Amino acid sequence: MGMRIPFLKGHGTENDFVIVPDPDNALDLTPADVAALCDRRAGIGADGVLHVVRSAAHPEARGMAAEAEWFMDYRNGDGSIAEMCGNGVRVFARYLQHAGQVPAGDLAVATRGGVKAVHIDKDGDVTVGMGRARLPGADVTVSVADRTWPARNVNMGNPHAVAFVDDLADAGDLRTPPPFSPASVYPDGVNVEFVVDRGPRHVAMRVHERGSGETRSCGTGACAVAVAAARRDGADPAATGIPATYTVDVPGGRLVITERPDGEVEMTGPAVIVAEGEIDSEWLENATP
Numbered sequence: 001m002g003m004r005i006p007f008l009k010g011h012g013t014e015n016d017f018v019i020v021p022d023p024d025n026a027l028d029l030t031p032a033d034v035a036a037l038c039d040r041r042a043g044i045g046a047d048g049v050l051h052v053v054r055s056a057a058h059p060e061a062r063g064m065a066a067e068a069e070w071f072m073d074y075r076n077g078d079g080s081i082a083e084m085c086g087n088g089v090r091v092f093a094r095y096l097q098h099a100g101q102v103p104a105g106d107l108a109v110a111t112r113g114g115v116k117a118v119h120i121d122k123d124g125d126v127t128v129g130m131g132r133a134r135l136p137g138a139d140v141t142v143s144v145a146d147r148t149w150p151a152r153n154v155n156m157g158n159p160h161a162v163a164f165v166d167d168l169a170d171a172g173d174l175r176t177p178p179p180f181s182p183a184s185v186y187p188d189g190v191n192v193e194f195v196v197d198r199g200p201r202h203v204a205m206r207v208h209e210r211g212s213g214e215t216r217s218c219g220t221g222a223c224a225v226a227v228a229a230a231r232r233d234g235a236d237p238a239a240t241g242i243p244a245t246y247t248v249d250v251p252g253g254r255l256v257i258t259e260r261p262d263g264e265v266e267m268t269g270p271a272v273i274v275a276e277g278e279i280d281s282e283w284l285e286n287a288t289p
């Protein structure tokens with residue numbers, strides 16, 4: 001039997017994560033390790049991994065250590081690295097509270113997308129300041145089978161293409177990444193959201209995530225959708241001076257997104273720890289090439 005590596009399982013609106021606490025950054029979690037852990041049949045199963053490391057112990061986060069003690073080293077389910085994960089930050093904060101590392105209330109979390117301000121309700125939702133959206137003006141299209149839609153290019157630290165459609169079923173089975181054009185707009189791939197209206201300032205979406213496939217929720221995606229919807233609806237807070245709040249339904253639940261006149265985007269939603277256990281390092285070694 002190999003060494004035991006502690007892990008937890010958690011989710012935010014059913015965007016699920018294997019959480020690996022590793023304060024001193026002692027584990028060398030390779031892309032193959034991450035993919036093995038996230039495998040839903042042969043592994044634990046998840047959309048991604050939240051590697052929990054002290055900022056001071058991680059080369060990518062050392063510069064943020066004075067502002068944020070903990071670094072979210074987020075990985076997609078295929079082992080690739082992404083700049084930011086909105087649901088992940090909420091679950092990461094809930095883990096820190098669950099582990100007794102932080103009390104409920106306010107804390108800062110270091111991410112590859114910068115330091116994020118988080119507020120943990122004791123037994124309720126977690127809110128995260130996601131920063132400002134960037135809307136590079138490029139015309140983009142996304143396709144499914146023989147249909148093509150215009151999409152809004154929104155960057156929430158990571159790239160998104162937001163397409164408004166008539167019916168969420170138009171997105172098909174999303175087993176493969178929806179093709180986009182022009183390829184030059186997203187050289188590192190993109191997360192694609194398909195969106196329908198549910199009512200005033202209320203939309204629903206499905207998402208195909210870069211590196212994870214179709215997921216039950218995407219926090220950065222929900223923020224990108226709210227920002228794109230506000231522009232479409234003539235409710236850009238920078239222009240009106242009025243905050244725009246959208247309810248975004250995802251297959252795994254509901255997120256509430258507010259964009260303020262200064263451009264800051266805030267997301268609120270649930271974050272749940274569901275289990276804890278130990279990974280057998282021998283299994284992990286054998287599971288990877």
Ligand SMILES: N[C@@H](CCC[C@H](N)C(=O)O)C(=O)O
Pocket residue numbers: 015076081082083084085086087088158159191209210211212215217218219220221
């Ligand atoms: N599920 C996440 C986004 C994770 C990263 C994404 N797949 C990417 O590659 O950019 C979220 O909740 O934001």
